[in-house]
Amino acid sequence: MTLEEIKHGESKNMEFKIQLPDDSRRYMKTVVAFANTSGGKIILGVDDVTKDIVGVDRNSVFQIMDQIANAVSDMCVPQIVPDITFQTIEGKCIVQIEIYPGQNRPYYLRSQGKENGTYIRVAGTSRPADEAVLKDLEYQGAGKSFDELVNVETDYEEENALQLCSDIQKHIAESQGLSIEKIRTITAVNLENWGVLKKNGPSYLPTNAFILLTKNTFRFAKIQCALFKGENRAVFIDRREFGGPVYEQIEEAYQFVLKHINLGATIDGIVRKDRYELPPESIREAIINAVCHRCYLDHSCVQVAVYDNRVEITSPGMLYGGLTMEQAVSGRSKIRNACIAEVFSRMGIIEQWGTGFQRMIQGCREYGLQEPEFIDMGDTFRVNFYRSNMENGIENQDIKAKTGTEITENHGKTGIESDETGIENTGTGIEKTKAGISMVLSDTEKKVVELILLDSEITQEQIAKKMKMSKNGIRYIMDKLKAKGVLRREGATKKGKWMIELNR
16 A cells, blocks of 8 residues: 555545444445455545544554454455555554455345345445345356346247347358358357257257347347437437347447447548548447446446537446456456357457457547546446547538539449438439538438438428437537538528538
8 A cells, every 4th residue: 555545535446444443334344345346445544534644553453453354254244354454654554454356246244134235336435235236246156147047937939049040140251251151050059059048858948148139028138329419418319229139239329329420531642531530449349348248137228328529338237257447458358248248259249358448449549539438337337438529621521512412422422322211312413513511520410411402491390200300309410510500591480491501
């Protein structure tokens, strides 16, 4: 323990006490919480408010250490072995109680029993574990994962197994750049070998992993996505909820983010290179991690939120198996859902276990962005990607203007591409005379512009209907286009029309 560490104050892994409490339960909750999470230290002789070192009575140090060791042994179940030491800082004696992450979870207070006496560390406090966390700790202690357990409430359906095998085979082919005919056929035997199915005589029993990878009937095994106005969750602009097989959810959530962040382009000589404001592979990696490592016992969904200044990806469940943030970022990995991770690895969704954080960091570095922020919230885990606010001069796309203005996508495509918004491909083939908006637009903003170029008298209500968004959401998007100088209103409110500014 150093003076610098003390000055940083209390945290998830650090707690201060001026002196040893008379009631041992006041610090035994913390001992148990540290053992159930990623470990930590209790420092006696430091003021938790001022961080001043007040010290303990030198003549009582060994008595205090014996008292702590006896209290931990008597009050905590299973047995916790603390590392108790003392040292002198600024001429004063302090006692350090270090608790390591335990392997025999859950740890709890004997007097309160397992259900009421199990605690975890959340930020700088020790809190009772709820039912989902307690069950997750029990699985950790037993060396089991939730996804490998047989789901006794569901019957095995061969049709679902065949579909899963087919999808796995397609993903393998795509990840290796091969035709599907060159990939070894995936069968139920493979699913059994990977722990996704359990043999039951001549037939099979489905595991929780099988359910999650097929029809997915788990209520909270979903990804909730939202676009918010501003930098908080006060006003929704767009929101979607994705269910179904978890590997399909990843792609749908990934596309949702790409839809709502800016896409620009740089010109390298005569070559045009499209580029999102955030590294797509880092975003995808964070969503994969959230799905693969989340706690499926938790009654919460993975959440992906897009704000004006950041993209936020939140996954239910604390860091698994006593893993610390430093260990996770450095590349150490502990797998909460072993069967799902195995299938994802085979499918090429996960490339190398333990490299996810480093890939996210490297992606942001290559884009010249702030590194992603990793936040261990105790019972949830969050990754924040901070948006770049791309400057003028990065061309978003070519606005073609002659006789009928059109927006083209990349690689020389003409017309307006159809997508889930219901905008049909016009295929006008009009001559491309480059005018250009020297700023970036999100996919959502771009589609609003496309609709207005097709019909300058279109109403906000009609745009909202075509884009399957709320009218308030469309109003917000159009306000942003006005602020960028791309959109203006000409004429009266009811009889006027929208104008797109092509030259700025």
